[in-house]
Amino acid sequence: MIEAKDIYKTFGENEVLKGISAKFAPGKNNLIIGGSGSGKTTLLKCIVGLHEPTKGQVYFNDENFTEMDFTQRVPIRTEIGMLFQNSALFDSMTVEENVMFPLNLFTQKSKAEKVERANFCLERVNLAGKNKLYPSELSGGMKKRVGIARAISMQPKYLFVDEPNSGLDPKTSILIDELISELTQEYQITTVVVTHDMNSVMGIGDHIVFLHNGQKWWEGSNHEIAKTDNKELNEFVFASKFMQAAKDKL
Amino acid sequence: MIYSFGKYILLLRLSFKKPEKFSVYWAEVMREMVSVGIGSLGIISIISIFIGAATTIQVAFQLSSPLVPNSIAGSIARDSTILEFSPTISSLVLAGRVGSSIASQIGTMRVTEQIDALEIMGVNAPGYLIAPKIIAGMTMVPLLVIASIALGITGGWIACTLSGDISPSDYIAGVQGGFNGLTVRVAMVKAIVFGFIIASICAYQGFYTSGGALEVGQSATRGVVYSCVMILFADLVITRLML
Numbered sequence: 069m070i071e072a073k074d075i076y077k078t079f080g081e082n083e084v085l086k087g088i089s090a091k092f093a094p095g096k097n098n099l100i101i102g103g104s105g106s107g108k109t110t111l112l113k114c115i116v117g118l119h120e121p122t123k124g125q126v127y128f129n130d131e132n133f134t135e136m137d138f139t140q141r142v143p144i145r146t147e148i149g150m151l152f153q154n155s156a157l158f159d160s161m162t163v164e165e166n167v168m169f170p171l172n173l174f175t176q177k178s179k180a181e182k183v184e185r186a187n188f189c190l191e192r193v194n195l196a197g198k199n200k201l202y203p204s205e206l207s208g209g210m211k212k213r214v215g216i217a218r219a220i221s222m223q224p225k226y227l228f229v230d231e232p233n234s235g236l237d238p239k240t241s242i243l244i245d246e247l248i249s250e251l252t253q254e255y256q257i258t259t260v261v262v263t264h265d266m267n268s269v270m271g272i273g274d275h276i277v278f279l280h281n282g283q284k285w286w287e288g289s290n291h292e293i294a295k296t297d298n299k300e301l302n303e304f305v306f307a308s309k310f311m312q313a314a315k316d317k318l
Numbered sequence: 319m320i321y322s323f324g325k326y327i328l329l330l331r332l333s334f335k336k337p338e339k340f341s342v343y344w345a346e347v348m349r350e351m352v353s354v355g356i357g358s359l360g361i362i363s364i365i366s367i368f369i370g371a372a373t374t375i376q377v378a379f380q381l382s383s384p385l386v387p388n389s390i391a392g393s394i395a396r397d398s399t400i401l402e403f404s405p406t407i408s409s410l411v412l413a414g415r416v417g418s419s420i421a422s423q424i425g426t427m428r429v430t431e432q433i434d435a436l437e438i439m440g441v442n443a444p445g446y447l448i449a450p451k452i453i454a455g456m457t458m459v460p461l462l463v464i465a466s467i468a469l470g471i472t473g474g475w476i477a478c479t480l481s482g483d484i485s486p487s488d489y490i491a492g493v494q495g496g497f498n499g500l501t502v503r504v505a506m507v508k509a510i511v512f513g514f515i516i517a518s519i520c521a522y523q524g525f526y527t528s529g530g531a532l533e534v535g536q537s538a539t540r541g542v543v544y545s546c547v548m549i550l551f552a553d554l555v556i557t558r559l560m561l
Contacts, residue, residue: 116438117437117438118434118437118438138442141440142338142440143440145437145438145439145440146439146440148438148439150435150438152431152434152435153431154430154431156430156431156432156434156435157432158427158432158435159426159432169439170439172339172342173338173339173342173439173441174338174339174439174440228438
């Protein structure tokens with residue numbers, strides 16, 4: 069369980085997050101959605117500790133993550149996997165080396181065991197046999213999948229995903245969403261996904277937090293989203309005529 | 319400026335924190351040593367031979383007097399090469415070659431979130447990325463300077479042989495005569511300090527890059543310019559203190 073309590077974040081004069089509180093449960097696809105500039109990625113970065121909140125606390129299983137220093141955070145960080153918007157694979161390493169990187173640093177496994185684990189993770193994301201390729205030789209969708217393989221290599225308790233569908237075609241987007249959802253349920257991971265992709269919202273959104281102007285504007289599931297009368301959320305989710313027509317049919 | 323200096327010192331302190339796993343860091347140090355040392359050997363060889371040759375010809379031209387023995391050109395070329403040309407000119411060239419590579423590599427990692435990925439995993443990013451580069455700089459630049467000294471003096475000999483301004487035997491007599499070991503010690507101190515300056519300043523510029531490709535280029539340029547200025551300043555200070 070991850071809990072964000074009353075998170076504020078200010079950059080200079082610009083207050084990006086204005087007192088956001090939310091709980092993210094294990095085994096569920098927790099989605100943070102909102103328009104561009106609404107503070108989704110900033111909230112995610114505050115939760116994982118890439119940004120320090122100006123005010124407020126983040127708890128990982130009741131442990132106050134915000135109050136910890138870098139060294140104290142390391143045990144929790146080894147339980148975190150994260151997929152970045154641009155995958156953030158290490159360019160100088162092969163696919164296999166990328167996946168093995170956290171294992172090399174934080175485990176005492178033998179090389180054979182690490183290779184076995186890397187192969188398992190790559191098979192899990194349907195990239196078996198691509199071990200020796202470099203990130204520059206991969207497509208956008210493959211990079212995302214390698215990013216997921218690296219994120220799950222340490223068998224994380226928490227998985228954070230920033231814009232998993234950006235730059236991907238709809239079919240690949242759905243495959244990535246399904247993969248995230250399967251992993252979440254299979255390993256009972258606490259998954260937090262930042263997205264503004266409506267297919268993801270409607271497809272895998274077990275628990276959705278909608279941000280608007282740096283505030284939590286709405287919270288619910290993908291089943292509840294179609295019935296809500298929240299004006300800003302409706303304008304965001306059903307912005308296109310196609311989506312509006314789909315809603316009207318419901 | 320004081321704020322930037324403070325940030326630079328804090329970054330250096332973080333860079334030398336205890337590594338998560340020594341073997342992984344050691345492999346990184348070796349990789350950087352190959353990149354800095356072997357990767358720069360070609361350019362250092364070329365400039366050293368040409369500078370050694372040009373220095374010898376110029377000294378021979380300026381001292382063309384019946385009152386001055388021809389061998390003196392060899393002594394002056396040797397001392398100039400050891401004390402100034404090899405450590406300083408080589409380091410200025412290395413600031414361009416190695417420094418820009420360090421700044422742009424780390425800067426690109428920053429803007430493509432690779433450094434964030436390291437931090438999320440619990441890796442001390444400055445330690446993993448910067449410390450190996452500083453260690454490689456401080457060990458490989460002195461070795462490159464030694465190679466540069468040898469090649470510079472050889473370049474002088476080639477110039478004597480080809481131009482005939484002074485005879486090669488006079489040149490060798492000059493190179494061998496009146497050698498003071500202090501000059502080599504000064505050159506080594508300079509090389510170690512310059513290696514540190516190049517790696518640390520360029521790494522700092524890269525690490526605090528924000529934005530995109532344009533800013534990465536600007537960081538690399540700033541890294542090279544600041545390194546060059548600091549190399550020349552340190553050159554003056556070390557020369558004044560040691561000679």
